[in-house]
Structure formats: C-alpha cells, structure tokens
Amino acid sequence: MNPDHMIRLTALQMAEELNKTTFTSVELTKAHFDHIRQIDGTAQAGIHAYLHLNEDDALAVAAEVDRLRAAGGADAAALHPLAGVPIAIKDNIVTSQQPTTAASKILEGWMSPYDATVVQKVRDAKLPVLGKTNMDEFAMGSTTEYSAYGVTRNPWDLERAPGGSGGGSASAVGAYMAPLALGSDTGGSIRQPASFTGTVGTKPTYGSVSRYGLIAMASSLDQIGPVARTTADAAALHELIAGHDPKDSTSLITEWNDLASAAQTRDLTGVRIGVLEELQGSGFSEQIQQRFDEALQLLRDAGADVVAIDCPNMSYALPAYYLIVPSEVSSNMARFDGIRFGNRVVPEADSTVKEVMAATRAAGFGDEVKRRIILGTYALSAGYVEEYYGSAQRIRTLVQQDFARAFENVDVLISPTTPTVAVPLGEQVSDPASMYANDVATIPANLAGIPAVSIPGGMAEHDMPMGIQIQAPATRDAVAYRVAGGLEALLEDKWGRPLYQQAPEATTAATAGRQD
C-alpha cells in the first residue's frame, strides 16, 4: 500500500492492516511525518498544526511494535489493538522528553519531568507520538489565533480559523497528519474545532478521563478527549484513555469498555432523541439549520423518536461559564511566576521578587490570558465572590437540573455544534465577545459534566463543514457514541463517502522553520 493511501485510512483500519502486516508501523509513522513535512508549513504559511515533532521517539516506538508483532507469541497477542497507530497530542498535555508549552511564551522550552496519565496510557499501548499540536494559549480561545507561536489554519480554507482552542489537533487529523489526536475541552475546545474541520471530537463525561498532567485552564470544566475522523475511531481512543486514576480526585470509578462497540451499533430504532429548542433557530446560520433539520429527518426515517425539549436555563449557561472560567483561570495561572520553572524576566538588576513575577507574567502571557486573569481576579475579589462566582455556580445547578429533567424523557439531546461555520482569520480577535458567543451550544455540557460528541453534519456556508452535537447523561458516553455512529452512517450513506474525504487537498509545500 502506498504511503498516501495508508494515511487516509481510519485509525481502526490502520490497526487492522498493521495486524495483517500489510504495512509496518514504521512505514505508517514515516508516511505521516513525510506528509506533515509536505503540507504542515509554518506559522507564516500552511496549516501549522504542529508545534513540535517527536520523530525519533515515535519511530522507536513504531519499530518496537513491529518487532513484537513480527516475533509473534504472547507479546504480540498482548499488544493493544491500536498499538503502532500514530497519535498527536495537544500541547497543554504534559509529556516528558519533549517540550510542553501550552502555546505560551511563559513555558517556551519547558520540559516536564513527568508524563500526564493519558500520555502514560498512550505510551503503555505503544502508539507512536507524532508531536505536540498547536492551540490557543493555555486553551483560552476559540480560533487557535491566540497561540504565542502563530495561528493554525483550517485545512478546508487556509484563510479561515480551524476553531479553538484545539485547532492544531483537529487540523492535524482533518488533513491526514495524524489519524488520532488528544484534545482538551473546557467549553467546546474539542467539539468546535471538530465541527469546523469536518472531523469527530468528544468531550467525555467529567471524570471519565484523568486530568492529571493536563495544564489546568478551568479545573471544574476541563476534560481530555479524543479527536478523530470517525466516531468509531474516537470511541476506540476514548476507551484507551478513560478509566479511574488515583492521581485525579475527580476521576470516576466507572468502566468504559462499551464505547467502541456502541459506536458501531448502527441501530437507532426506538432511540429517543431530544431537540433542544434553545440551541437552534435564531443565531444559527441558515445552512447550518438546514443541515441540522435534514439530519433530524434521517434519524426519524431510521426509526428514532425525535421530540422537542425545553431547557429554560440554558441561556444563562454562557454568562455563568464566563464567570467560572476566568475565576478558575486567575487561580490556575498563579503558579506561572518564573521561580520554579519557565522563563523569568528581570526588569532591573535589583528588582524584587514581586517586580520579577509581575514582569515575567506580563511578558509571558498573551492578551486573552491577561484578560481572563484580570476578570477572574475581579470576580473572586472581596465583595464579589458570591455575586459572581457564587451565582454562576448556582446557575450551574439549574443547568444540571434542566438536563436531568430532559434526560427523564430522552436518551440523547441533539443540536448543531456551533451557530456558524469557521470564521475568517482575524475576525474574532478584534471582537472577544463574539468569540464567547460561538460556544453557546458546547458550554452547557461542560457545566453539567455530561458527554457530548460532535460529528460532521454536512457542508454549510462558504463551502465549510458544520457539526452536529449529541449529548447524553453523565457516564452514558456509550449512548452518545451509539447515536453519533448511527447518524454518521446514515449521513455517509447519503453522501456516498465520509465528509472528511471531501476536503480540498492541502498542497502547501512551505517547509522552512519548524523546530523539531
């Protein structure tokens, strides 16, 4: 099989071919690096999904998998089904032996002395790690334009943003620079980029995947999740990274071994699907609404029971989110002070520690991070904590109650993932408030801790993809995968091929300038 064909397979297909020894993991991994070098480009031109490539280590892991498989016997049989399938990792997930920057200047060159739990799981399962992907600085943003190392561009249109914060992981997967990637989702950072790049992304139930080693943005909302081209691939990666971790006190003791099979069930007969009244119509673009309505019809035709659901407090989710997030951000960002790690800025020779910290943080953080720190400091400071943070936490309860009531009557809730398609680069940076409004459909799941999968729903304005989001009750991630997989199959039958195969071929040959 030629390298160009290999990289276009799904992750599960790659796993199958590796198992059949159609090609080796070294061949597959090299094919990805070749493709990355060919199209990823730099901050100035190209997609620029990667901040750092991990070639030597990835090829060593691939060679080990090939050797074990060739030797046969118990060791070969014990290999994880995804062993040898390459993966990319968002740069806010710490990795030993390669830099972790969270796309911030303040962490430029930082080497973590430890691996995140998910990275440890990926290493144990022997997936070659291709590299670290670009993102908005500390995951604060919706376009990946707030990276300190330059924007990532959308493979469907290099003039447009790939979404954010996980634009690097979504673009890498969408443009065949990785079959799988890890993302993190605090208010839509996995799902919104998936929607904008025609890929699949899941925000798991809060506590399904360990946060140990995820550089915290808003701890009570953050969740690591899978990024892939198909629902089945996403579910398989979710199973790999999920599970109880004693190092994360918010980690759930729950089994997550039915996700991959659920994604391939196909049968939607009798599934009760709720349509969130608050998350459609006004504010949602015309073509996104059309694609969404068409998807609902497909679901009805397939025997699903589609009903309207009212969640009256949903409109408060956005303001509550934008109080909880900066509050926790202002706290989580406090440790970046240039004392124990990271870069230090000394304004004058005899500066005090206080002056050094303030200068270090001023130089190390970008605009959006500073904005959130100041807003959060305000929201938590004397006299305001109950008014702001307290009220927001109570609204969180109301949103949870809305969902709980809804799930008494339906198995899943469905909505478009975003109100619009990917915006042109530069448009949102000039208007932060519009950026926040873009997350209206994805934020409630984070507030409530429930799982949500975004799958491609078709083409909308400007010949850009749109996404459909399926939300399920907490710990019922399998149910979300079942409906997502079922709908994905119906749509692919209708289109004749998966949406990701309709993306224009990226041909950027810009090769200069990457640090690897």
Place this chain on the structure above:
Amino acid sequence: MSDITREQLVHLAELAHLDLTEEELDRVSGELDGILKTVERVQEIRTEEVPATSHPVALHNVFRDDVVRGVLEQQQALASAPETESGQFKVPAILDGGSES
C-alpha cells in the same frame, strides 16, 4: 454592579502580579466592561434557594493511603528553574515579609 474604575483595575493587576502597560489598562478596561455587561445576566434569576455546584459530578471522600511513593531527584526538581544555587531555587530579593503559615 458598576464599571471597573481605573484605580480598581490597577489594584486587580497588582493582586494578580501582572504588569499592565497604560495601553493595556485602557484596552482591558473597555473590554471588561463589555464582558461584565454580558455576565451580569447571572443575577437575573433568583438563585438563593439553589445550591451551588462546584463539581459537575458529585463525589466525596476521595483519599490517598498514607504511603510514600516516588519523588523527583533534586536535579529533576531544579531542571526547569530559571536560576538555582546549592540545590535550591534562587529567588530575587523579597522585601516584604508576607508568608502566612
């Protein structure tokens, strides 16, 4: 809730140990007012009787056994520090005593 005054903003930046330039202070002040107008909607609904949710999935009593596990080597601990001396992190002069515990 009112707009954030310039004085307040300077105080917040100091609390957050963040040197903001005059230009940044101007810009952030305008942006924050906009954001605050959006978020103050949280106070529209009466929520006194509603309990606060700090965690999306309610757990309690998650503990660790009191058993020592691995530590970092001193060299690993210091590896990423901007400056070190005698196995310790070197810190610029501290003029005001302020530790609490």
Place this chain on the structure above:
Amino acid sequence: MATKQLPSIDEALAAFDPVLGFEVHVELNTATKMFSSAPNGFGEEPNTSVTEVDLGLPGALPVVSFEAVDYGIKLGLALNCSIAETCRFARKHYFYPDLPKNFQTSQFDEPIAFDGWVDVELDDGAIFRVEIERAHLEEDAGKLTHVGGTGRIQGAEHALADYNRSGIPLVEIVTKPIVGAGSRAPELARAYLMTIRDIVRSLDISDARMEHGNLRCDANVSLMPKHADHFGTRTETKNINSMRAVKHAVTYEMQRQAALLAEGKTVTQETRHWHEATRSTTAGRPKSDADDYRYFPEPDLVPIHVDQAWIDRLSAALPEPPHQRRKRLKATWGYSDEEFRDVVSADVMDAIEETIAAGASPAAARKWWMGEIARLANHAHVPIADIGINAEHVAELDGLIQQNIINDTIARQVLGHIVAGEGNPREIVENRSMAVVSDDTALTRAVDAVIEQHPDVVAKIVGGKTQAIGALIGPVMKTTGGLADAGRVRQIIIEKLDLNG
C-alpha cells in the same frame, strides 16, 4: 523603642484588660504530605522530598491523605469540637515564593472542626477554659533562606527556596478571643501552648517540637480599657519559637500597647515579629484591605463527609485528656507536688509511666530518669527523649538491681554503655562481665588474700574495732572490679575472723 522604659505588667493592667487569641499551627507526623505521596520529612537535602505536586508544576493535581484527615478529626475531638458533617478545601491566594502554586490549599468557611474548648492548667493548678473557634486542615509552605545582608529579609540580596516542607499537613487551631486572664495572661499563653503540645503528643499526631517548627504559634494581643464593651486594636505576633517565648511575647506586647495607649496614641493593627535575643517585637506588615485572598472552593478536590461511625471510631480511641491524666498519675505514683512538677518539666512523665508499666517501681523509675539519665542527656546536650535509653532499658536495669546482679554504681555505668549503643542492660552486663560477684568461692578467695595482706587491720578488728571492716571491704571490691556484693563480702569477713562468736 528598646531604650524606652515600658510600664510593668501591673501598671499595664491598672487601666486595661488584656484580650488574647492564638493561632497554633501543628505539623502532623503522617508518613506523606497533605496532598502528595512525597515523604513528610525534615532536614533532608533541599528539594529531595518533592514531587510535581509539591512544586506546583503545571498539570499536577492534589489528592488528600486519609491519615491527615483522620488526625484532624482526632484533634478536633480532643479539643471538644463539633466535627463538620461536610467540609471542603478552598484556595487561599497570595503570591509568595515559598508557596509553589501562589495559593495555599486550606479550609475557609468549612473547617473540619469548630466550636470547642480546652481546659488549661495554670502553674498553681487552677483551670482556665479556652474556647476554640475552629481547627482546620491545610498545607505548609516551603522554606526560604535569605542570603546576603544580615540574613534577615530586609537587606538580603536574594533568597533560596527549598520545597521539602511544601505540602506537609498542618492543622491550624484558632481560639476565640480569650478574656479574663488579667495579669495571668502571659502565664496562660505558655500554659495554653503546652496544653496543645500535650494533647497532640498524647494523640501521637505530631512530634510537636517547637524548635523544629512542628508547633508554631501566632499570638494576638489587644488591650481594652477596663469595663469597655468592645475590644481594642490587636496585633498578631509571629515567629514565636518556644514555650517561654510566647509568655515573653505576650508580656512585651501588653506593656508596649499599654505605653502607647497611656500616651494617648493608638495601636496599629499589624503583624509583629518576635525577636528572642531582645525579647521584643517589631512591626511587620500592616493588615489592610489588600489582604484579599480570593478564596474559592478547590475544584481539584471533592468534599469530605464525616459520618457518625467515623467519629465514634476515633472517639473510642481518644486518650485521656492530659491534665486529667497528670492528676491520676501523680496520685497513683505517690509523688510529692514538687517531685511531680519536676518530672513534668523534665518531660519524662511518659517515660516514667512506661517504665512503671514495664515493671519498675515509681520511686526507681523517677530516680533513674530524673538522675543519671537526665545527667547523661544534659551532658550530651540532647533532649532526654533522644538520649537512646527507653523505658524497657530502665525497667530491666531496675530488675537487675533487685536481683542483686548489679548495684547502683554498676547500673550507672550500664546506662552509659546503653547510650554508647551497646545494647540492652542484660547484654551489656553479660558482655562486659559486670555482674556483681556473689559466688562465695571467688569472694572467699579474695577475702583470704586481703586478710593476709592487711594483718594490722585484722588485728584492729579482732581487737574490737569492728568499724575497720570497711578497710578490708574496699580492697576486696577493688580486686573484683567493683562487681562484688559488698554485703556478702562483709559477711564473709565476719565469718572468717570469727567475730560472731
């Protein structure tokens, strides 16, 4: 300030009543830290008892030590507190380089224990009840060393940070305002701190050594005019590092504040630093609105629920309150007031109790611990607990004396050998052949030789000067290396010289 004559305590109290308050930090002696599995160690090489959690590295998350919570509840119960059914940790934010995350994970509005009291015994045996507002769990900060200048914070060129102490579990005990102590306020301060120390030691939850920083005390002092209906402005004195110092610090602050108020000046609300060398305090940071800690519930930790079964389990195992225990032991052992007070202040009450439990008499136990062992510890400049002699040693030693295997003189030598690490008393006596010689054959031979060597003495004795027998016993003891039983030697001499007839 130092040169100015301060009013005496009596003068200070002529017009004012003191109001005290204490914040005592107790370092728990768990195996691991509050939120990480790094060892809870002291005095190791800097930055070697740390994990990514203790350094606050990006991505690291805390997990609560069960043992630390258990200890916190025990202490709450011993302080007669209510235990919270549900409590949480919160983040307390302030930037300081000894604080790796620039916030301390502590408990804010939901402490694990609250509303308690403790009875404090003053020097004359009077009991003063101190009300406890709360006891809460939190983590310790790292340690900063100031380099250059005088080594003090002011004028130092830079500081060095060691995070070994970062994350060690603490319980902070906060009293309610203590009124009514009057002139005994300084004495009460010391007695309160000793009571807390005794309680945490009896619970075995802390080493409670002030010199090691296991026990730290901040003292709030204010003066209110007599018969006033509200408290005066208080100061908070930090860095108090001994039982004695807390008494002196309270005395000094009362005098200083009284002088200010007498001159019509006002007391500034501030932290003050205690200086042992000058026995005075100096102004620290003023308390102000800038102390905005921006508390909010720690999102990386989940709430703690304490049910009745948990409380019952710990209540059942609670030791007797220290002052009740002292009362009981004193009566049981039959010590005089003075003897018992000496035992307590020498810090050997526990050792004596264990020694008696191991079989020694109260008198013997006191004799050895207050005598030779105290002397050895004093000589070696170490606390008596660290000299290397335990209750079993002393009881065994006493047993050997009772069995006439050794005498007091030899026992003292044996103690020295224990300190030198030569094992337990029986081993030492055997290995060094120190047993008192009571074998008559050997003794008779020795007596025969001495009689032969000292005919003049023998003549005196036989002539009626029986008190001269001592002059023969001495040489016998000498030839047997002090191991002979002197009583038996005398007996043999009497028999040999036929003095009984």
